[in-house]
Amino acid sequence: MTLDGLALAHRRARSVGLGGARPFSGAAEVVGWFGALQSQDYQPAKWAVAQRLGPGVTDADLDRAFDDGVILRTHVLRPTWHFVARADLRWLLELTAPRVHALNAYAYRRGELDSALLCRTTDLIADAVAGGNHLTRTEIATLLARHGVIAEGFRLGYILIHAELERVICSGVLRGKQHTYALFEERAPQAASLEREAALAELVRRFFTSHGPATAKDLAWWSSLTRADIATGLSLAGQALESTDVDGVTYWSAPGDDPAPAPSPSVRLLQAYDEYIVGYRQSKHLLDLGGLTAAAPDRPALPNGVILVDTQVAGRWKRTVRADAVKLEAVLYRPFGAAESAALQAAADELGMFLGVRAVVSAKLLGAHS
Structure with missing residues (x-):
């Protein structure tokens, strides 16, 4: 590790809301801080928001914020889902949608989705969800089929992405565990445009x-x-x-003095698409200055979750949620001392409080047999 690299990592952890107290007042403020927060997987993405808000925030709290439209979910920045604060939705899409459309061009061609068909399907979907009539993906597919449009799997996905990028639809309220789509103008009527x-x-x-x-x-x-x-x-x-x-x-x-490092050891259980993990390409090495990830012989291409000790990746984890407990299986890339093991349990307990269940941790060193 170089001193310069470690100093950059400490400063970065602070910026992304993981390296010390940052007084976010709610989900919209967390998401707005980033501009957009990747939410490819809805359940873990809520955990990423909660970690920036601190203890006491529950999974149900974030479902309510989502249903209320405090944070919305749509395709923006890249061809993937992001949480976006309601106030930012319009100008972000106006800026980045043309680039995402360009990235999607091959997929549109592959699905035989020309501009005329995409405009037609977008209009049909807009009419169907107007008036607060939030529809699931399956209901939209049925609607399009009634109008002679084959919309299944991959093809349906890009029909919906196109309508999102055109600022016609975005996320609606949850219906049980199912997501719905709603009319953009009804969910974010006051969202501003920018030059x-x-x-x-x-x-x-x-x-x-x-x-x-x-x-x-x-x-x-x-x-x-x-x-x-x-x-x-x-x-x-x-x-x-x-x-x-x-x-x-x-x-x-942003300008400012380098912050004092947070108390060590600090353990964070990050979901795989946390902004601290996926927000970088050229400088992603700052997460692994010791080369532990590169040396892990059987690591998955994208783990279910990443164990962070202070600023550095030190293992991976996955969770299994049951009615009364969340089981956390941790694979460590190096041995943990007593203080780090205690911090790992504390991080698991925080996850358990978020989910409303107790946390049970099992940890093993990478390469060790169970």
């Missing part, structure tokens, strides 16, 4: 404030923006951001 340059400046500022220190290549991955757009955004952001060069690489972040 393109203002939107660029705002997205660039938010990324480097919430993810920094990070690089322009990290932002290009995260946002799908072109390098030219990022350069424009950096220029427009002005003194809201500062840069530092480490080993020939330029890192951007």
Whole structure:
């Protein structure tokens, strides 16, 4: 580990809301801090929000925030789901939807979804969900079939993504465990537009404030923006951001003194799509300065969850939720001392409180037999 790398990692952990107290007042403030927070898997994504809010927040609390439209879920930035604060939904989509459409072009062709058909299906869906008539994916497929449109699996997915990117639909209320789609204008009627340059400046500022220190290549991955757009955004952001060069690489972040490291050891149970994990491409190595992940011989391509000790990946975990307990199976990439083991149990207990059940931990060293 280099001192510079570790200092960057400590500062980054603070920025993403994991390295010390950050006074977020609710789910919308957490999501708005990032601009958008990846929510490819809805259940773990709620846990990522809760970890930034601290003890006392429950899974049911976040379901209510979602049903109330405090945070919404749609495809934005990249061809994947993100949580977005209601106030940010319009300008973010206006800025990034053209880029996501371009990334989806092959999929549209593969599904034989030309512009005329996509416009027709979007109009049909808009009419169907108007008036608060939130519909499930299956109900939308049935609706389209009645109008002679084959909409199943992969093809249905991209029909729905297109309608989301066109700011026609977004997430509706949960119906049990099923997700629904709702009319955009009914869920986010007051969401503001921004002029393109203002939107660029705002997205660039938010990324480097919430993810920094990070690089322009990290932002290009995260946002799908072109390098030219990022350069424009950096220029427009002005003194809201500062840069530092480490080993020939330029890192951007919000101005300010380096924070004091959080008490150590601190253990976090991150879901695999947490912004601390997926928000980076060029500088992702800062999560693993000791090379533990690279040395793990049987690691999955994307683990169910990541065990973070202070700022560094130290293992993986998966959870099994039962009626009375959450079972947490931890695979450690190195031996844990007594303090780290206690911190792991405390992190599991926090997850248990979030889910409303007790937490049971079983941990083993990678490569050790059960």
